[in-house]
Amino acid sequence: MFMFDALAQARCASGLGEVPVGAVVVFDGAVVARGHNICESHKSSLAHAELLVIEAAQAYFRSKYLFGCDIYVTLEPCAMCAHAIRLARVRRLYFGAYDHKCGAIDHGPRLFYEHGRGFFATEVIGGVMERECSLILSEFFASVRLEKR
Numbered sequence: 697m698f699m700f701d702a703l704a705q706a707r708c709a710s711g712l713g714e715v716p717v718g719a720v721v722v723f724d725g726a727v728v729a730r731g732h733n734i735c736e737s738h739k740s741s742l743a744h745a746e747l748l749v750i751e752a753a754q755a756y757f758r759s760k761y762l763f764g765c766d767i768y769v770t771l772e773p774c775a776m777c778a779h780a781i782r783l784a785r786v787r788r789l790y791f792g793a794y795d796h797k798c799g800a801i802d803h804g805p806r807l808f809y810e811h812g813r814g815f816f817a818t819e820v821i822g823g824v825m826e827r828e829c830s831l832i833l834s835e836f837f838a839s840v841r842l843e844k845r
Contacts, residue, residue, distance in 0.1 A: 698722050699792060699825045702768040705732040705745065706832050712737060716832045719745035719769040721753040721762065721786075728765070729753040745769060746777035750784050761785040770829040772799035772822065778807045781818055788819045792829025 698720055705718025709732035721729040729752035734743040746769055753762050766788040767781060772795040779800075781789055791801065800807045802822055 698768045706770045709733045717745045717771045719749045721749045722766045774798045775800035790821045790824045
């Protein structure tokens with residue numbers, strides 16, 4: 697299952713002191729792009745896992761559209777990433793942990809639902825390996841809190 701690949705990326709991010717979010721783009725049963733958050737190391741609020749893998753997949757296909765591609769992400773995408781997924785015409789979004797604070801799919805602005813299907817409808821499957829995806833985030837933030845003491 698491709699969420700295992702996304703979790704491996706999240707673990708890499710955690711090891712680097714980044715918020716552990718990982719993502720992979722899949723086409724025709726094969727991973728074409730993988731990545732994780734690098735916001736801290738790159739001092740960029742734009743360096744989210746989803747944006748990085750979308751950009752890498754677009755380079756791979758030499759296209760701004762990712763028709764027929766699926767993206768697996770360990771955390772419910774924020775508004776910025778959700779809109780990027782939609783603009784890239786990703787066929788299907790699978791995400792793990794729900795993000796009650798910053799998520800934009802099932803929480804917050806609910807971009808794929810409340811604002812209509814719009815020009816392109818990305819299918820959404822949430823809660824994939826939710827427990828495992830939530831655990832890596834909980835452990836990371838618990839360790840960050842301990843370090844601050």
